[in-house]
Amino acid sequence: MDDKIIWGLSEKGIFTVKSAYHADLGIKNQNMGETSSGDQSKGLWGRLWRLTSLGKVKLFLWKALNGILPTRSILFKRRVIDNSTCPMCSREEETDIHVLWDCPAAVDVWGEDCSPVRKWGRNFGDFTTLWSELQSKLEEGKLHIVAEVLYGLWRRRNAMVFEGKFKGPCVLIQQAVRDAEAVTLAHEKPRENRTRPVETVRTVWKPPSQDYLKVNVDAAVDSKRGKVGIGIVVRDFRGEVHVIVAAPRQLTRNASVAESLAMLRAILLCSELGLTRVQLEGDAKVVVEAINFRSFNTSWDG
Template identity: 35%
Template sequence: MTSEVISISPGEREDKLVWQFTTNGIYTVKSRYHLSKELECDLEGETSVKAKEKQAWKTIWKLRVTAATKMFLWRACNEALPLLANMRRREVVEHSSCLVCKQEPETPGHVLWGCIAAKDVWGQGVMKVQKLSFQSDLIFDIWSRLIEILSSEELDEVAVTMRGIWSRRNNVIHGKEFKHPTPVHQHAKAELVSYREALTEDLEVKLTAPDAAVNSKEERIGIGVLIRDHHGLVIGGLRANRTLKGIPFDAEANGLLLAAAYKKIFDEESKLGDITGSGLGTTDEEVGVGTQNDIVTQSRLLGNEEYFRSCYLVNCP
């Protein structure tokens, strides 16, 4: 039965003892020392340490910031940013000095937190952050300290600011202007406010159609007129495309004038029993409204007519 559970070597080899905590299987005092330390950590609270690490990772995904900011912070905490210190370890570059201060190796903790240029940005942000003095080359260590001190809203601002500092660093690499700390901080705050407004449940976004279709380049406008009966049903319509140089207000005025003239023609044709020319395909040339210069004059003439005193015109954007 034992031979079915443990395979026995076909050769006539003697059994031997193997120490599983070394790569070669040979027992050493050093390996026993490290093993005892690990066991002590298990007894003294390694679970609480791991719990804190898990909490640090969870706070990243619970931030009220954009997905791009969360992913950036996750990469920074995992030491996955393309920094010179990381690339030098891989023998990609020869020098790893910070591109901004030229004083220390370009590590994640230095670029986003400890560099003089980064401190100038942090000096304009959260007051609690300004008073912090701890340093580390690892962003994860810094983030773990911050979550113990700052509120959730303050952590949101820190995350967005870190990404802004990183973007400024990349601009230097690509030969762009090195931004002053003030616009970097202001842009981070504006991005945070914009994102929070987008998440507001009570925010109502309504699509507002343009008041008038104006083609400024070709100096033309588009006008649409509908005539409804007392039930609200459409009984007539007009499409108009004409030359007009002006602002949308001029186009609206022209449209109201066109609607008034068209209503009169429509009613006259209806009384005669001939409404074939007043369908949805009618054009403004058939109505005969003048150009922009004639709008005021024609409006006064139409307003003096007894017919239009009983009409109700509405501009529907």
Template identity: 35%
Template sequence: MDVWSVGGKKFQKKSSTGAVNFLQLVEEIFNQCGADEILQFSGTVRRVWLRRNEAVFEGTFVHPSILVQRTSTAVEEFAKANAVEDKLRARNVMAVEEVWRPPCHGWWKVNWDASLGKEQGWMGFGVVVRDDRGQLLAAYSKTLRGNLEVAQAEARAALIAIQFCRSLGLEHVHFEGDAKMVITAVNSSDPDWSSMGFVVEDIKHELQAMTQWCFTFVRREGNKAAHTMSKLDIRSFLDNTWLYEPPECISEILQMEQVAPIAIEFH
């Protein structure tokens, strides 16, 4: 009673509650208090028990106000430790989300990207097509002269990827890139009035000819193969296609990403 009387106001009231037993008291606390107060209550209960043991077995006595102060300190340390753990967990989740993942069964995953060499006056585009086991079907690189803004170049890369897939006769295609602005525009039913709008409209037109498709965003870490392809032999200004056997520059990337066991399902 002495301990609870120097605690929070809610606990002061509860110290004089008509609860028949401790279980009923705990149920009332859990039903009427928030998470922080429940944590404080649990910490105080633990300290009361330890104080009782110290008094019985060691003959020591801790003043109620000191006990409450120690409880508050312990609760703060517990909260800080959990906050750090939550941040680490969030980082781990993000890291998991950033790896390449295979598409659902029966679909093709097509990664695309663009690279710009503004000083040299060129643009590179890369496309990588894999099945639901991570096996390469085709890789493609293309170089164009000229300069575009980043969003325009990324939109052009997406268009090139779609046209490449149509040339291969692919249906059920999951397009994935690291240009969120382009992906948002493609998935939107509203017209795009930005500088890349005319390319976005071409993309939507090309997609109408495909049986089933989806456009999703992935961070650069999950788009390594396509990014590398966009920089391949950038000064040659040639179109290059690889079927089944990847170019050496992405062989190791594909091998590492092929082990990813999780598939993303679309319904």
């Protein structure tokens, strides 16, 4: 029998793109080294997806960890652009670790007083190494803030490239801290840590009439952290959301005042947007009755 060439990586000895792909993937895994990498990878992704950050922040981090952020280095390698220099500092090649950590513009942000990694060094070879170190050394709250800052750095980079806008380091990190606090507050159980229980009215959402919008209002108080969260949702008769407001505030005297402030914010929102045909709905009985009954309120909170 004459000799013939066969493809040893498939059962039938015939070359297929699928078998070649799996062979290439196996070689890459061997080159990376699999000494407990499976467990490390599982821990890396597991903690990322458990973060209380918004989905868009976690998706951004996933892209960075997989090396698919559209940095100038990546675009240059794919022949999309002809220059891989960082648009922020115009000194070095723009890789993911550079734009998010090593670039002088990023260093200024990480060096701010409220930065959880203010005194960290810059000796990380790639973003995966950096993120693994962050996960191993930071507790959940600080890791959440770092995730928001990383996302803010990438957004600032895009604003600089496409709109010519630049946000200062102090503004960027303070915004990241506020975003992290707002998301954390929204994830916590409502009324779990109220200073004083408030009688509520059990309501089931009902659509407004066709020519009206319904404005649902709520507030939550976290006495331990000294924060109040206000939530407002505006929907039409089909249940489609038109406006969402989630705003943290400093702690008020009690939950009744927090609910009143939330309702006031909803009324002001409708005024700002020019919405006149609306139905306001909340679950704090004292606030609902105060609005519906025109008699003067002589309580301490008024």
